[in-house]
Amino acid sequence: MTHTQGETPLVSERQAETQPRINVVILGAGKGGRALLESFLNLPRIHLIGVADKDEKAPGLKLARRHHIPTTQDALPLIQQPDIHLIVDVTGDPSFSQNIYRHKHPNAEVLGGAASKVLWDIIQHESLMQTRLFQAEKLAGMGTFASGIAHDINNPLYIILAMAEAIQDETDTASIHQYATSIRDAAQRIQTISQNITHYARASQSEESFPVPVQETLDEALKIAKFATKFHEITVIQNYHDHITIDSKPEELLQVFVNLMINAIHAMENQGLLTLTAENQNGVVLVSIADTGKGISAEHLPKIFDPFFTTKAPGKGTGLGLYNVRSIVRKYKGELTVDSQVGKGTIFSIVFPSVDPTHK
Amino acid sequence: MTEGTAGMFSGHNTKGRVLIVDDEPDVRKVIKMALTKAGYDVIEAEDGEKAIAAIKEGENPLLLDVIISDIRMPKVNGVEAINYFQQQWPSVPLIVLTGFPDMEMATGFIKKGIVDYLVKPVEKEKLTAAVAKAIDQREITRL
Incomplete structure (x- = not known):
């Protein structure tokens, strides 16, 4: 029951599903090539045939390999392939462009020179906007997060x-001993909270993607989600089937899980069943977060991933949570889907391609 | 201040009778210590459900001068409990004592007619002052 009813969906989404894909080759995998590749990875209609750069260690080649896109140091055989629609030349080498026209398949279009520079500018601008959107959501989320932490600290602090x-006012040794025990217990609670927060802060420092264990990240996310919500009367079921990893930056994966869990917990209004599932299925990694909450109406369902869509009161939500979640999932070649029934609950499922060679 | 006269109405030899509703035993204990020392009589409940049961079963609400309640508790949470208290026993003044330093929530509660919204950790003096103020209010509704 995903995205089927009512309302006009985002145009670009629909086009991506109905229009034929465009086969693209990127020449040049330096800073510009890498940025292009990163944006193209988010566009479902673009199919990357290959990336070429003379320098074997170019950052774009590294990224391409991680996403299983063919790479080469020799551009000419690559551009001769007949099924290529577009060659994007960001080598910055004018003499090379003549070579391209000489060797490319006649059907392939070339985007190079000033045109590729304009594209590069647009992509830089877009990536800046994206960063700002992420920041806005993070700051907004920080509010609930902070008051959750404050609550959990203020009780033991009191x-x-x-x-x-x-x-100070007591002379009876037995009573003093009892008070001291209470103080120690309370201080230990604050210590646990502090450890959880520092772990979260430390997680946002990694530069590169690497295989991140899913189970641990889900458990970590659960601890954080507890801070940001009222968490009583919710039963958590952890269905972890295999030892699974997802090639990603751990803080981004954490953000995805935290966000989906907080939504789930809010939807249940403090009572219900939260089911976390992580498993390998036919060579893909499946992660799902299911709640028994109020569900999403058919009218709202097609819009939930749109930027700035929110059902919360003004000032309460940015409407960027799920939009950002999906952007991250797509960045790692995953797909996020939702299934919801009003009054019964909602399940968010993420399918990632399996990167661990031991789980084919 | 009419402090001290409440005992006459409550039938106790104290400055007044306070019900503490909080799910943490140690929190209840420190509130109780502060209030007992200040001359109040204290009864406890660990959640809204128990508080309602306690008032209904044994404790005559007319013998209760103030309710101090947290708002985040299992079963019947504080917000629900406070709504219930206000409906059932509108003359018993309420104080919210919580770990949430939330201005919006505080304003919401004050508008609903609670006496004070206190944030943990609260100083003894501030707590007893709030209770004294609540008891003054109780006097007025009784007269």
Whole structure:
């Protein structure tokens, strides 16, 4: 029941599904080539045939290999392939462009020179906007997050302060001993919270993607989601079948899971069943987060991934949460789908291509 | 201040009778210590459900001068409980004591007629002052 009813969906989404794909080759895998590749990876209609650069260590080649896109140091055989629709030349080498026209298949169009520079500018601008959107959502999320942490810290803090005062006024050793025990327990609670937060902060420093264990990340996300929500009366079921990894930046994967969990917990209004599933299925990694909450109406369902769509009161939500979640998932070649029934619940499923060679 | 006269109405030899609703035993304990020391009589409940049961079963609400309640608790949470208290026993003043330093929530509760919205950790003086103010209010509704 995904995206089927009512309302006009995002035009680009529909086009991507109905229009034929465009086979693209990128020549040049330096800074510009890498940025182009990164954006193209998010566009479902673009099919990357290959990336070429003379320098074997070019950053774009590295990224392409990680996404299983063919790479080469020799551009000429690549551009001779007959099924290529578009060759994007960002080598920055004017003499090379003549070579391209000489060797390419006659059907392939070439985007090079000033045109490729304009494209590069647009992509840079877009990536800047994207960063700002992510930032906006992070700041908005920080509010609920912070008040959740404040609550969890303020309770033990109150106990510590009041018990310490009580010790000052107390002469009975047994009572003093009891108060001290309470203080120690409360301090340990604060320590646990502090450890959880530092883990989250540390996670946002990695530069590169690497195989991130899914189960651990789900568990970590659950700890954080608890801070950002009222969490009583919710039962969590963890269906972890295999040891699974997803090639990603850990903080981004964490952000995806935290976001989906917070949504799920909010939808349940403090009561229900949260089911986390992670498994390998026919060579792909399937992660799902299911709740027994109020569900999403058929009218809203096609819009939930649109930027700035929110059903929350003004100032309460940015409407960027799910949009950002899907952007991250797509960045790692995954697909995010939703299935929801009003009054019964919602399940968000993410399918990632399996990158671990031991799980073919 | 009419502090001290509440005892006459409550039938207790204290400055007044306070119900504490909080799911954390140690939190209840420190509130109780502060209030007992200040001369109040204290009863406890660990959640909204238990508080409602306690008032209904044994404790005559007319003998209750103030309710201090957290708003995040299992079963019947504080918000639900506070709504219930206000409906059932509109003359018993309410104080919210919570770990949430949330201005919007505080304003919402004050508009609903609670006496004060206190954030943990709260100083003893501030707590007892809020209780004294609530008891003053209780006097007025009784007269």
